[in-house]
Amino acid sequence: MNVAISTIAEDIGTSVTGIQTTITLFTLTMASLMIAGSKLTDIIGRKTCFMAGLIVYGAGALLASLSQGLGLMIIGYSLLEGIGSALLIPPIYILITVAFTDVRQRAKYFGVVSGAAGLGAAAGPLIGGFITSTISWRASFILQVLVVVWILLMSRKVAAVPRTGPRPSFDVTGAILSAAGMFFVVFGILQSGTYGWLTSRADFVIGGAVVIPEGGISPVWLFVVIGALFLLWFFLHVRAREKAGKVPLISLSLFRSRTSNLGLVTQNVQWLTMQGSFFVISVYLQQVWHYNAIQTGLMLTPATIGILASSAAAERFASRHPQRRMIRVGFLAMAVGMALLLAFARETDAILAYAPGLLLMGLGIGTMLTASVNVVQSSFPEDEQDDISGLSRSVSNLGSSLGTALAGSVIVAASFPGGQPYALALTTLVVISLLGLAAAMFLPREQHAKETPSTAA
Structure with missing residues (x-):
């Protein structure tokens, strides 16, 4: 959506502000319903909730592709895709947690999810920009529908275990x-x-x-x-x-775990600094060096490589190092990476000036995202996974929204000429990442919740 704002606005007869509003409403819908969506997994079943979310999301993408005005775009993209996201995201983390009781195995598959998220964040603008430029913005939404259908077909392999206890009521x-x-x-x-x-x-x-x-x-x-x-x-x-x-809807006992509380803080700061830094770098490349969406995405490739590499090594890291150490190392690596960008990439658009900092940022992000999710989800037994997954995703969404908003407001408010507003915004994010590192220093030694192996969906 971000790379096609002007094209969509012109095609459906609205303004850039109108399309930006639909993006904001999507974020609000998803963040607002994440806890409720997670609770529904305990009521209608994890696999059912996941598939229902996919269907709602796919229906929203289809409606968005057919939009001739802003109203249908809001219904399809902002509301239905937002609701679908709130339904399908929490079961992903719940299914991994209950299917794998060993922290190293969990780390492996949480690493897969983190790597996919990083790849999606980096590849999304590239794919969207390419399709919008060569075919149409509507084709981007049709592609989403096709991907949803593919995932629905694949999800038939996920076993759905019948409920053994009474079905809880919905608050x-x-x-x-x-x-x-x-x-x-x-x-x-x-x-x-x-x-x-x-x-x-x-x-x-x-x-x-x-x-x-x-x-x-x-x-x-x-x-x-x-x-x-x-x-x-x-x-x-x-x-x-x-x-x-x-x-x-959620139990207050979730907030009595020191490990989980600190893990949620680190998750929030991680998503804040990740989304904020990528926003600052992307806007800087487009505003100062006049890069288009595809060029910007290619410039961020070292960060994508770093995220994928560290996420792929999550299981190996988990078998050799405590999760809290990986969170600390991740924050430190990201802070150093941003410092390298501040030191070497402010006066040039040469890829060699950006690559070391972006690569280190990517390595740090992939390392700490996987470890933080593992720490939080592993702090609770299976019967509380539905609650903690929704809370965890809400905290992460809040961090993403805060990161982009904070970085954007610093850039706008800064009165310095040239590239200095971007340097100030990135410096602010470095400070926040160090605060996240400080929170990670207080994480206690891991004491994993006792669980019964299960593949319940």
Whole structure:
């Protein structure tokens, strides 16, 4: 979507802002429903939830490909693909966790997922840009449909074990409160690119009335506070439901594990720094050196190679080193990689100046993403995997949204000429990655939850 914004806007008769809004709504939909989607895996079954998510996602892609206006694009891309993502992503991590009780085996397959995510992030702009340029942006959505059909056919090999206990009820009130809280928090963060973080760079207008004038407090905090209040209400609701002996959307016991809490912090910071740094580098290459989407994607190839290499070695790393050490090494490698970019890549577009830093960043990302997921998921037994998977994915989504928004707002707010706004944004991300490293230093030694081997889907 990012590489085809202008083309899509012109073709369906809308503005660039309209297409950017659909992208924002997709992010909001997915982030808001991730916890609820994860809970559904415990109700309708993990394999069923995964396949349902694929079907909804595929239907959304098909509708988007047929869009003649912004309305159908929002329904297809923003809503249906967002809902589909919230349904299909959590079961992936649950299935790996319950199928492999050994931390080294888990590391291997979490590494496969991390490598696929890194490859997708790097290859997406390349493939999308190529298809949009040579065929049509609609063909990109048709390709998504074909991939969904392929995965659905392959997923028939996943065994579905019948439920042995009673089917839990779905906490509708909790789902609404958690979705509202995540929606407003993420929406507020995304507004930072327009209004800034502290003081508003423009009038904040609702219904023609200026609610917050330029120079007043940024509306970012208005939405974040609203979201925080909904989340507080959600936690109070969960506590009351647990005291009444009813099944909540998620259990508060998830937050009593020091290992998991620190692991969630590292996950959030990892996705923040990864998405933020890739955003800064991509915008820098396109704005300063005038690269197109395909050239930008090719320039990021060393990072892709690093992610794939470290993800492929995840099982070997897990057999030789504690997961907490791999998280620390990953943060350190990423920080050093960004420092190398700051030192050598600011005055040139030569690939040799970018390659060392990007490669080191990729190696760090692949190493710590796999280890952090392993630490968090392995902190709980099988009967709590549905809850922790949704919470983990929500925290990661929050980090992704915060990374892009933070990097973008720093670039816009910086008053330095030339490439210095990008250097300031990257420096900010280096500092944040070091904070993630500090959190990782407090991770305790691993004590894996006792589990019964299972291939339940």
